[in-house]
Amino acid sequence: MIKGIGIDIIELNRIKKSIEKNNRFANRILTQNETTVFNELPTERRKIEYLAGRFAAKEAFAKATGTGIGALSFQHIEIIAGENGAPVLKAKGYEKDSIFISITHSHDYAVAQVVIEVKEGNA
Numbered sequence: 001m002i003k004g005i006g007i008d009i010i011e012l013n014r015i016k017k018s019i020e021k022n023n024r025f026a027n028r029i030l031t032q033n034e035t036t037v038f039n040e041l042p043t044e045r046r047k048i049e050y051l052a053g054r055f056a057a058k059e060a061f062a063k064a065t066g067t068g069i070g071a072l073s074f075q076h077i078e079i080i081a082g083e084n085g086a087p088v089l090k091a092k093g094y095e096k097d098s099i100f101i102s103i104t105h106s107h108d109y110a111v112a113q114v115v116i117e118v119k120e121g122n123a
Contacts (some may be wrong), residue, residue: 001117001118002117003117004066004114004115005064005113005116006061006063006064007111008059008063008111009056009111012048012049012052012107012109029054031075038051053105055074055110056103057079060101060112061091061114063114064115065116077091078090097116098117101113101114
């Protein structure tokens with residue numbers, strides 16, 4: 001059973017400006033594991049895409065929960081690469097749910113969509 005659906009879009013330029021304005025911005029959004037990946041990315045452009053994608057994904061997840069980011073912390077939501085390289089979202093308090101995520105980028109935007117499904121037997 002579908003528990004929630006969320007989508008978010010963010011301008012890459014907005015993320016770039018946020019990084020330039022506040023060097024702690026990335027640390028506020030990314031978990032320690034995500035920060036490790038972020039710091040190893042080869043170019044500033046790729047770092048902006050990565051951070052924007054994670055930001056959009058976490059916002060989309062918060063929308064899917066119905067609570068918004070105020071009730072959740074960016075630090076409680078982590079997106080890592082799965083075995084095949086596709087993103088996998090894990091969130092504290094949602095371990096019993098199945099979470100599906102898609103992140104995409106264009107030249108100017110990052111978009112993420114999240115679907116939360118109640119696992120069979122947990123409904």
